[in-house]
Each structure stands twice: as structure tokens, then as C-alpha cells.
Amino acid sequence: MGVMNELINPRVVGALERILAEASPGLRLPHLAETAGQLDELSLRERTDLLSGAMLADLPGDYAEAAAIFRRALADPDCAGWMIWPVSEAAVTLALARTGPGDFEDCLSLLAELTPRLTGEFAIRRLLAADLDRALAVIQGWTSHPDWHVRRLASEGTRAYLPWAIRVPEITARPAATLPILDALYRDPVEDVRRSVANHLNDLSRHAPDEVVAAAATWMAAPDANTPKVVRHGLRTLLKKAHPGALELLGFPPASLAVTAPRLDRAVVELPGELSFDFEVSNTGPAQARLAVDYVVHYAKANGSRAEKVFKLGTAVLGPGEARTFSKRHAFRQMTTRVHHSGGHALQLQVNGVRYPETGFTVVTG
Structure with a gap:
């Protein structure tokens, strides 16, 4: 993460300080500096x-005043990149701490402008x-927004397991809440x-697999050229878990098969190393x-236990x-x-969700 950390660096701080000062002449930003x-x-x-x-310490404590400064700052094309993350967090903090009439909804609108x-x-x-329901009432409208970044925010921002983001327990408790988006x-x-959308659907599948398959089936009943790819990606975890409905929907119903035990090229894998294997499947x-x-x-x-x-x-x-022979090389490295x-x-x-007997081998980490 070292390189990622440098996405916010002294140059970014200096640029943000200049942009905010120009957006509000006379504003001093000592804490930000x-x-x-x-x-x-x-x-x-x-x-x-x-x-x-630091921005919260320097900016006016009223959400509406600070939001006006942020909006004026957007007139500068340099107001972009990773400085936007702390700006958005400061805006939300003010909106939640000192909520005036409409500040909650206006903050959502500001995030749509920043995204x-x-x-x-x-x-x-x-x-x-x-307030999940209050937020979703606004976010649902973004699904027809002319800017695709805002439409993506509607889906990505409401994912159950968005990387780097805090969890929203009510989203996992109410998986159907975001399906209309x-x-x-x-x-x-x-x-x-x-x-x-596909990643969001995959997140939901961890808690509501049957509801996710039902939603995907509705999409497949009214598809465009891209829908099968969206559904395959959205159901990827359920496919690995051999969910019958997901397998059926994607065209992999139960079949009469004979599957040979995998033939391993070695009994012991020393790290770093590879294990090659092949097997045959017959219809x-x-x-x-x-x-x-x-x-x-x-x-x-x-x-001493195992994890799959x-x-x-x-x-x-x-x-x-x-019949067909399949082969694969699997890497083992720390x-x-x-x-x-x-x-x-x-x-x-595992073929069409059916698992076959295990074949053992040993790993030596050295």
C-alpha cells in the first residue's frame, strides 16, 4: 500500500489549499497547510x-457555507483526483453534525457533483x-442521470462489501433494499x-442467494447483448458454491457424468512451486x-484444520x-x-456443482 498512500501527498495538499482559498477569498487554511x-x-x-x-477546523462550521465553497472549487479543473476523498468526507461530517432542512439531501447532491x-x-x-431509506430515495433517481459516473455511484456506493469502505449493517440486513437500483x-x-452492478449483485449473494438468482432470472428474461456477461459475473460466487438455481440459470443443469480422479504430477509441492494435474470427464x-x-x-x-x-x-x-481431458497448473507461493x-x-x-472425491498431496513451505 506504500504507493497507494502517496496518492495524497504534500503536492495534493498544496493544490487543495490553493483551490479552496481561491474559491473563498479571505479564507485562511492553517490547519490544512x-x-x-x-x-x-x-x-x-x-x-x-x-x-x-483539518478542513473542518478551517472551514465555516455551517454545512451550507462549506458546501458552497466546495461547489465553487469545482470550477477549477484541478479540483480532481484524490483530494476529492477528504473533501467529500468533510462535507458529510458537516451535513450529519449540523443538519439543517434539506442538508442531508443536498450533501448527497454534492457527492454526485464530486464523484x-x-x-x-x-x-x-x-x-x-x-438513514438508509432517506438516502436511497435520492440515489434511486441517479440511475437515470446523464453522467455515467453518477449512475455508477448509485450502484457502487451502495454495495454491501465495497472495498476500503465502512460497512453499512442495514444494507446486509436488508439485501432487497438496493435491488431496485x-x-x-x-x-x-x-x-x-x-x-x-455485477459486483454489487455478487456482494448480495453472500446473504440472499435466492433473491439474487431471482433478480438475475428477471434480467435474463429481458436482456440486452451485455446481460449474460453481467449475470455470469454477478453469480460467480454462487457458481463456485454450486447454487442449483445459479447453475440452472446459466445453462449448467445436472448431467450424467463420469469424472476420473485427478492425476497429480507430484505428491509433494515445495514452495514456491506448482502442481500440475489432469482428469477426464465423460458424458x-x-x-x-x-x-x-x-x-x-x-x-x-x-x-491443523483446512480451508477451501x-x-x-x-x-x-x-x-x-x-469425453474430454482437462489439465491445469496451480501455483503455490506465499x-x-x-x-x-x-x-x-x-x-x-467440481463439475456442474457436484463434487468428486478428494486427492491428497503435501505442501512443504521450506
Whole structure:
């Protein structure tokens, strides 16, 4: 994250100070200026909070006055990039602390104005947490906004598990609350918006798999050329989990198959290393079979238990009596996102949601 932290640096602080001062002649920003020398060793989030707090100390304490300064600042094309995150956080803090009539809704509007310059998806979370229904009443209208950045904010900002963002418990408790936003956007002409819709749907699948499959089925009943891709991406976790409705919807119903045990090229994998394997799938039924082929690695944990992860291998279509050999190389190396431990592991095949017996092997971390 070191490089990411530098996205807010002394140059950004200086530019923000100049822009705000020009937007409000006579405004002094001593606390903001001081932050330029206080950024070392801070994460990107901590730098955001530092700048936001400094602005709150320097700007008028009234939300409407501060929002007016931020809007005037947007006249400067240099008011863009990562300085927008602390600006948006400061605006939300003022709107929630000293709410006047309409300040809540106006702050949402301000985030929509700021989002094309970077994003408002992080700051909006506190407004959602404060009053989800009140926020969604405004956000739903963004789904027809002429600027695709705002339409994307409607989906991305309301995701259950938005990376880097605070959680909004009510969104996970009420997964159907944001589905109307996705219903309005799944055929959006901009790929970035559609990708957000798919990721949002995938988030919801962790808590409401049946509702997610039902929504995807409705979309597939009224699709455009991009809808199948949106649905496949949105149901990816349910496919790995072998949810029957998701498999059926994407054309992978139960089939009569014979699957051989995977043939491993080695019994012991020394890190860093690779495990190669192959196996054969035969269609033993009387009809053509569409296959979603996955494999599961059961990783040894430090406490002696195991944790599994499903990996996509591919898809295939087999006619009656047809067989096909699949092969794969799987890498094992230490990563920040996965720490490997020595011990017994296992490989397991999953075809159309059906899992077959495990084949064991050993990992040695050295």
C-alpha cells in the first residue's frame, strides 16, 4: 500500500489549499497547510482523515457555507483526483453534525457533483448508515442521470462489501433494499456501470442467494447483448458454491457424468512451486451436457484444520458418449492474501456443482 498512500501527498495538499482559498477569498487554511508535513507513515485512509479534519477546523462550521465553497472549487479543473476523498468526507461530517432542512439531501447532491472528479463512494457510506431509506430515495433517481459516473455511484456506493469502505449493517440486513437500483442499471450502456452492478449483485449473494438468482432470472428474461456477461459475473460466487438455481440459470443443469480422479504430477509441492494435474470427464447420458468445470484446493491451516477455495477451470459442451481431458497448473507461493502452511492438502474436482472425491498431496513451505 506504500504507493497507494502517496496518492495524497504534500503536492495534493498544496493544490487543495490553493483551490479552496481561491474559491473563498479571505479564507485562511492553517490547519490544512500543516498537514503537508504530517503525512509520513500514514495510510491513505489516515491521510484522508487528517485532511478532512483539518478542513473542518478551517472551514465555516455551517454545512451550507462549506458546501458552497466546495461547489465553487469545482470550477477549477484541478479540483480532481484524490483530494476529492477528504473533501467529500468533510462535507458529510458537516451535513450529519449540523443538519439543517434539506442538508442531508443536498450533501448527497454534492457527492454526485464530486464523484466525476474521483468518486463519492466512500463518503456516501456514512449517509447510508445514518438513514438508509432517506438516502436511497435520492440515489434511486441517479440511475437515470446523464453522467455515467453518477449512475455508477448509485450502484457502487451502495454495495454491501465495497472495498476500503465502512460497512453499512442495514444494507446486509436488508439485501432487497438496493435491488431496485440494480434493476435500473443492469443494461446501462457503460461497461464500468455494468461491472459495478455485477459486483454489487455478487456482494448480495453472500446473504440472499435466492433473491439474487431471482433478480438475475428477471434480467435474463429481458436482456440486452451485455446481460449474460453481467449475470455470469454477478453469480460467480454462487457458481463456485454450486447454487442449483445459479447453475440452472446459466445453462449448467445436472448431467450424467463420469469424472476420473485427478492425476497429480507430484505428491509433494515445495514452495514456491506448482502442481500440475489432469482428469477426464465423460458424458454418460443420452443428451448433450454443458459443463461448468471447477476445482477445489483444500489448504492446510496453522491450527491443523483446512480451508477451501474454489477455482474456475473452464466450461465445455459434451455430446452423448463424448469425453474430454482437462489439465491445469496451480501455483503455490506465499502471498499477502494467502499464507501457506506445511502439511496435508487436497485437490477436489467440481463439475456442474457436484463434487468428486478428494486427492491428497503435501505442501512443504521450506
